[in-house]
Amino acid sequence: MQGWPVARAGMVVGLLGGSFDPAHAGHVHITHEALKRFRLDRVWWLVSPGNPLKARTPAPLSVRLAEARRLMRHPRVAVTDLEARMGTRFTAETLTTLQARYPGVHFVWLMGADNLVQFHRWDRWRQIMASVAVGVLARPGAGLRGRTSPAARSYAKARLPAGAAAGLARAARPAWCFVNLPMVDLSSTAIRARGGWRPGDA
């Protein structure tokens, strides 16, 4: 996918934002699980020009995109540079811009449980909760911390049980759902620390 992805009104599109520096099998795994569990029609990876909370400069966007596209091959998944195209870095802004561009599309923000731990530090995070459903996927070492995080506690009443995950996209906002799944213990940090890819990372 080298241009703007296509989505018709009524479709459910999961958005997986990330640095993808580099992409790995953990990203691919949660994407497959999210498609099934949240009944998504599409998933779009949003390869970030730069996470606003990370000081480190990532590899060039073109390199991260090319690696991600090589790894993530699925007819219903698009690896995109939408944030660079739209000139947005903060998720709240990304979502407002996408919702204006794709009226009638139901967006679900996807993230690993580690991101739920610090979600309350994101720019306009309550606006994000009010505007899209949020699907959280278990990640090694982050399950309990995510489920007891300030954001999780603040929105405890908006949490759907895992058994209701299929209805998340169309639930009234705010709505979020934490799903447990077999976990893949991989991170971009670990891959970078050991100097790059190994066969099991893809």
Ligand SMILES: Nc1ncnc2c1ncn2[C@@H]1O[C@H](COP(=O)(O)OP(=O)(O)OP(=O)(O)O)[C@@H](O)[C@H]1O
């Ligand atoms: N192994 C994994 N299991 C579950 N979720 C994951 C996993 N790896 C990444 N994610 C999620 O995918 C999204 C994008 O992750 P990101 O690109 O930051 O990868 P990362 O491995 O967390 O990178 P880094 O180690 O540099 O922080 C985030 O929501 C993150 O929580």
Ligand SMILES: O=C(O)c1ccc[n+]([C@@H]2O[C@H](COP(=O)([O-])O)[C@@H](O)[C@H]2O)c1
């Ligand atoms: O909007 C924010 O304040 C914000 C703060 C931290 C992270 N995010 C987004 O969260 C996604 C995951 O980021 P990362 O770097 O952990 O892969 C990515 O899309 C970031 O742009 C967004």
